[in-house]
Amino acid sequence: MSTFVVVGGDAAGMSAASKAKRENPDLDVVVFEQGEWVSYGACGLPYYIKGEIQSLEDLVSVTPEQFREEREIDLRTGHEVVDIDPDQQTVIAQHEAGEVVQPYDHLLIATGAATVTPPIGGFDKEGVYTLGSMSDGKDLREYVARSREDQDLQQPDRGPACQFLETCSGPVGIVGGGYIGVEMAEALAANDFEVHLFQRGDRILTSFSEATSEAVLDHLDEQDVAVYLNAEVTSFDGDNAVEAVVTNEDHVPVEMVLVGTGVRPRTALAEDAGVELGPTGAIATDSYRETNLPSVYAAGDCAETQHVVTGEPVYIPLALTANRHGRAIGQTVTGERTEGGGVAGTAAVKAFDVxxxxxxxxxxxxxxxxxxxxxxxxxxxxxxxxxxxxxxxxxxxxxxxxxxxxxxxxxxxxxxxxxxxxxxxxxxxxxxxxxxxxxxxxxxxxxxxxxxxxxxxxxxxxxxxxxxx
Amino acid sequence: MSTFVVVGGDAAGMSAASKAKRENPDLDVVVFEQGEWVSYGACGLPYYIKGEIQSLEDLVSVTPEQFREEREIDLRTGHEVVDIDPDQQTVIAQHEAGEVVQPYDHLLIATGAATVTPPIGGFDKEGVYTLGSMSDGKDLREYVARSREDQDLQQPDRGPACQFLETCSGPVGIVGGGYIGVEMAEALAANDFEVHLFQRGDRILTSFSEATSEAVLDHLDEQDVAVYLNAEVTSFDGDNAVEAVVTNEDHVPVEMVLVGTGVRPRTALAEDAGVELGPTGAIATDSYRETNLPSVYAAGDCAETQHVVTGEPVYIPLALTANRHGRAIGQTVTGERTEGGGVAGTAAVKAFDVxxxxxxxxxxxxxxxxxxxxxxxxxxxxxxxxxxxxxxxxxxxxxxxxxxxxxxxxxxxxxxxxxxxxxxxxxxxxxxxxxxxxxxxxxxxxxxxxxxxxxxxxxxxxxxxxxxx
Known part of the structure; x- marks a missing residue:
């Protein structure tokens, strides 16, 4: 009996595991996930923090129990894969109670991405957040909830964005004017925070057209979000907790700051095993998402893919690509070699009312x-x-x-x-x-x-x- | 100097005229339109009748004066072209004050379509309407307005759909479950009419999938529109005015009836001139919309076109095709031979809240x-x-x-x-x-x-x- 091992239990990993088991119920499918959450909609986190989604569990499309019982996938949460041996075709996973050596016939590396930590002084201060995981989302939601409780007690009027509001919290800072920055500006403003958004370049949403960036910027302005363009954030000021965002030009008092300056692929495990990276720094794959090592695949936010226009490798980590490539690998390892298609770099974002x-x-x-x-x-x-x-x-x-x-x-x-x-x-x-x-x-x-x-x-x-x- | 003559001043005709004049300002462009309205959005008529659009003029995208003064098109409204002589390359147009003979170098026949008049007894009774022109739209709006005035005086409760309404007019009948029938059901119901819709076949919106038809039918039911499927309307009962719709199975009292059972291409003028029709009964053209007669083009609701999937001629008279083919002809007659593309038979409809x-x-x-x-x-x-x-x-x-x-x-x-x-x-x-x-x-x-x-x-x-x- 053949074994398909998956490292990482989010979109790419669970899509591959599910598809493979569905196509071949006799296949042993083992998934190692270092955390407790699998198959979660990270794209929904801003709406959870905003308060439009009541529970983190609502973001989970299929629960670990469902994967185990209904889909018969051997899903092992709390298991961190620390080594891949491509010669022996084994992986070593560590868990609370010890270590397990798991042989594989096919392996999928779907280790995802980590939020980038830019070189900003004071990054480790209290009140500095990133949004790269479910637990980050939980922390931010709790921060928002605490602040709302405080403001209900105090009703302060702390800044220009608040002057027409009954209550206003903050001010808060957002570093980065990409999707996360823009979506979180909406989420925080909806909770009556006075929002300051810092963007390094001369426009937000830089992957969109200049005309689109301009329209969204105008709208953020209408929504009383203070956007600082060409702002090089150098440090977060304060004693234990962040008290201000310091840029090349400004010193803006804040009570909290969210850093959303992008992600980088998690490739260490793969590299240690001799898996080659591509020019983008993510794991290189062919059109079947196979790496340089035979029967070792990579997909999702840790891997690069090919652009449909240029054919060149690109690193554009988004949810649909992870799902699609995971699914294709699930078909491939069960006998039907399947290309998952390239990417067009398509993306969508809602920002307040645009x-x-x-x-x-x-x-x-x-x-x-x-x-x-x-x-x-x-x-x-x-x-x-x-x-x-x-x-x-x-x-x-x-x-x-x-x-x-x-x-x-x-x-x-x-x-x-x-x-x-x-x-x-x-x-x-x-x-x-x-x-x-x-x-x-x-x-x-x-x-x-x-x-x-x-x-x-x-x-x-x-x-x-x-x-x- | 060269002359481009257009017969018919709606979407295809005015698109061609405008494009040709824009590409070659030296070209003489003469448009004959038998009515007074040109370049009007007939697709908007249901919303005018519904009361969401205040004036018929709002449906006009460019006025006759603008065509004449800003676009320098010799637009002659109230001119009916009664003859085309392809040998002499002339057309004869009649107007109030007489007749004009107009030579052409290029001719576009854009005579549009007429509403089909099915063989139903009593079609000529008062209260029987069709919706094929701006004046039809005006008549229907006036009918709705009169009824609303009456109901404001009387507040009767005339049927099941009215039982939860403050006021209700009607009942009214609609014959035909295509776009017009469905859009007019919305327009009339919004004005508190009790609406009865009669459809010959076993589903509405027959060009859509069965699953789509079913969903829209369910929604019409939720909106208290009484839909009669497999209903063969045989006659409209009543003395001078319609009093009931008679079908193979039912005798449904109505105060008004709208017949929307499709359109047929207006081809008589073209046929008399020796222009060939295609298998669909509409004017046959090549991919440049040229007819069998040299320099004589046809486009819009009087012409057939090619389906992008089959390559076969089809008759699918819709607004975008008319605009697109008119525009292509405008380019062709000014020197840049341009295909306007085929049709995919794409269509969209709003029905209440779906x-x-x-x-x-x-x-x-x-x-x-x-x-x-x-x-x-x-x-x-x-x-x-x-x-x-x-x-x-x-x-x-x-x-x-x-x-x-x-x-x-x-x-x-x-x-x-x-x-x-x-x-x-x-x-x-x-x-x-x-x-x-x-x-x-x-x-x-x-x-x-x-x-x-x-x-x-x-x-x-x-x-x-x-x-x-």
Missing amino acids: EAARTGILNHETAQAAGFDPLTETIDANSRAGYYPEGGTVRVTLTIDRPSGRVLGGSLVSEYGEGAVHRSHALVGAVTEGVSVEDFANYDLAYAPPFNTTWDPVLTAAKVVERRR | EAARTGILNHETAQAAGFDPLTETIDANSRAGYYPEGGTVRVTLTIDRPSGRVLGGSLVSEYGEGAVHRSHALVGAVTEGVSVEDFANYDLAYAPPFNTTWDPVLTAAKVVERRR
């Missing part, structure tokens, strides 16, 4: 490095028929390759509910299939007055950029 | 006739992350070709605002590009908890149908 999505290649230097001659246009269009009583504006950025007309990437932003994110689905196909903007502009997309204009905004954008070629 | 979209080929007989071996699956999935506080259900139907896996078509339905329509954008690309369901399931679609599950419902549907192959 939504945004991006896909493909928007950055001109990246496009040029891949041999394209990029051209970018941005349009603003009605999200629904102009005469329809509801509606707003969708801003669409398209980047194409000028000579061929190929759609390289797109970025959209609209009011929440006006469809920027779901409309991006149209662009993912175009980017993935290498469709020209001319052909794309002729797509027979759905139209009715409550949903769009006759030419959906993505088609209008295509017409405009096509005319500029 | 939304639905469809694209491609869903009908198994149609698929088989085109050489495919169709397989259809339907799934219900959460529209957002299960733990996210908002959200509903998206029902997705996918039809694929079993041997190749090619995505042939899809149909979606969800609560209004839960994204069935915009999500269909993903399927249009797959259908148009001939993508296999296996590749489609690997698309890197946008994900974040406020917008979908990690696997968007369209991807989940793809996984499910792929597994069934």
Whole structure:
């Protein structure tokens, strides 16, 4: 009987384990997870902290018991894999009561990513948080709950964002203007905190188009989030607890700070076993997610993947890719060799009352490095028929390759509910299939007055950029 | 100097005229429109009748004055073209004050469609309406307004749908369960009419999947619309005014009836000139929308087009196609020969608090006739992350070709605002590009908890149908 061992029990690991067991019930599937949580929706943590989700358990899609009893997966939580021996085809896992040596026929390394700890003085002070795990989420929720209790007692008025509010906590700082930073700004402001967001570069959401970044920035401003661009955070001031964020230009008093400056792949275990990393610093794999070691796979936030436009390796750790690649590996190890597909770098974010999505290649230097001659246009269009009583504006950025007309990437932003994110689905196909903007502009997309204009905004954008070629 | 003559001043005609003039300002562009309205959003009429749009003028995207003054198009409203002489390259138009003979170098026939008048006795009675023009819309709005005035005076309780309402008018009948029927059911019910909808076949919205039809039917039922399936309407009873809809099974008292049983292309003028029709009964064109007569084009609701999946001629008269083909013709006649693309048969509809979209080929007989071996699956999935506080259900139907896996078509339905329509954008690309369901399931679609599950419902549907192959 064959054994499939998985290291790491989140999206990639549990998708692979479930798929493999489903395809071949005779396969022994063993999963080692060092923590207690498996298969959890980390993307939901900001909404848990915000208070819209009542329990951490709600973020768990399948419980450990369900994996064990219903799916018959030998899931061992509290087990840290400390060594892989590819010659013997064994892993060594440590747990409370000792150590176990587990042989494998196929191995999946799905060790995930760790939050980046930037070189900021005072990082270890009380009141400095990151958001990389369920327990981080728990800590932040508890902080919010404590603060709300305090403010209910005191009702202070501590800053400009609070002047129209009955109660206001904080001020609090967020370092980093990516997804986590923006989502946490919403979560904290919804709890009446005065929010200060520090971003190193000259715009937030840097993977989106400049026009999208600008629209979200304007909206954060409307929501009384103080955004500091070009802010190099040098230290967190205070005695035991953080009392201020110090940047190259400012000294901003805060009672708490969340650092969300990205993640790096957890690769130490793999490297020690002789698994090669790729140019991005994440584990290198082929299109079947197999590493340089035979029968050793890697997927999820510890691995790199290939971009559908350039074919080049990229490190874009997101939930769908982890699920998809895990599932493909589950099929492969049970006999049906399956590619899980590349990534288009698609991402979506909600920020208060706006939504945004991006896909493909928007950055001109990246496009040029891949041999394209990029051209970018941005349009603003009605999200629904102009005469329809509801509606707003969708801003669409398209980047194409000028000579061929190929759609390289797109970025959209609209009011929440006006469809920027779901409309991006149209662009993912175009980017993935290498469709020209001319052909794309002729797509027979759905139209009715409550949903769009006759030419959906993505088609209008295509017409405009096509005319500029 | 060259002259481009357009017959018909709605979507196809005005798009062609505008594009041609924009590309070549030296071109003489003459448009003959027999009515007074041009470039109007007929798709908005149900919302005007509902009362959500205050004025008919709001449906007009560009006024006749703007076409004349800003776009320098020689637009002649109140001019009916009665003859085309392709040998002389002239058209004859009649107007109040006489007749004009207009030479052309390029001619576009964009005469649109007329509402079908089914063989129902008593069709000419007072209170029987169709909805094919702006003046039809005006008449219906006036009817609604009169009834509301009456009910404000009387406050009668006339039927089951009214029992929980303060006031109720009607009852009214709708013949036909297509877009118009469903949208008008919403418009009339919103005005407190008791609505009876008669559908000849065994389901409404027959171009959508059975699962979509069923969901919308259930919703109409929740909204107290009485739907009569398999109802063959034989006559409208009454003296001068309609008093009842008579079917093979029922005799339903009504005060008004709207007949929305489809449209047929207006082809008489073209036929008289020797323009050939295609197998669908609409004007045949090549991929440049040129007819059998040189320099004579046809587009919009009078013309057939090619289906992107089968390549076969189809008659699917919808607004985007008219706009797109008009625009392409405008480019072609100014020197840049341009194909406007085929159609995927994409359509969207809002029905009270649900939304639905469809694209491609869903009908198994149609698929088989085109050489495919169709397989259809339907799934219900959460529209957002299960733990996210908002959200509903998206029902997705996918039809694929079993041997190749090619995505042939899809149909979606969800609560209004839960994204069935915009999500269909993903399927249009797959259908148009001939993508296999296996590749489609690997698309890197946008994900974040406020917008979908990690696997968007369209991807989940793809996984499910792929597994069934």
